[in-house]
Amino acid sequence: MSEPLINIDHLTVRFGRQMVLRDVSLEVPRGQTLAIIGESGCGKTVLLKTIIGLIAPTAGRVTFDNQSLVELDDRELARQRTRFGFVFQNAALFDSMTVADNILFPLKQHRPKEVRANGGSGRDVMHQLIGEVGLPVNVLHKYPAELSGGMRKRVGLARALVMRPEVLLYDEPTTGLDPIMSDVINELMLRCSEAYNVTSIIVTHDMTSARKVADRIVMLYPLARLDRGESQILYDGSSEEVDDSSDRRVSQFVRGEAGDRLEELQAATVGGDDFFGDERS
């Protein structure tokens, strides 16, 4: 079997006294589309940031293409990061730049000579990408504030693709979008993995999206809710089989069922502020 592109080996991440990830191991082969699911605060984004070397492991090791990014010098780290494209939850566009400048930004940062010497090629790539994500060319001159949320996400995807990355990392790509626009983003994610053969990791709460786009689903669980010695990965398998999991915590999550969570939350607030305040009296 070929080497995994991303290898997470007994990873633990702690912030001060708070442990967020404990002994997590995961291998991501080249070309796979992996969805990481799990309730808010379980450490999904921390895991993404650890993969790209933005957060250093407290223990364990994370490698990308057999190298630990946190051990590289700044220059090499910047070079390796060009192999990744990020699609952030809020698109994270620069408000003061036009759409065109936002899309070209990574190229200008990493290949300034190429863009200066042959500005046409950067523009060609940009026009191709804007078409691929289904936006008209007239948006290129607009500013992010003039676009809808769905348009901004698609600009964010075009920007992530401009360096022709080998890995695409998506942080909640469909959050805040209507069902149609969410599915447009799903279709784009599928096309990107087919057309560019990228490896994709998608952090999401959206089970419709995870089922449609991912080859594999990994479900993380918050450490505070886990028994000692239990694996933090409650599910690691195909998207088809996630609905058949015998673990009640997995089936509750994928079906979006609260179970006894409300009672638990209410019990935890006993003795705290009165929810109804003065209005009840």
Ligand SMILES: Nc1ncnc2c1ncn2[C@@H]1O[C@H](COP(=O)(O)OP(=O)(O)OP(=O)(O)O)[C@@H](O)[C@H]1O
């Ligand atoms: N840089 C940091 N310093 C301190 N604590 C952090 C840092 N980054 C994340 N955390 C904490 O780690 C925990 C997990 O955060 P993370 O953002 O990974 O959750 P998540 O599963 O992505 O949640 P959500 O679905 O709400 O985005 C949270 O309690 C968060 O406060």
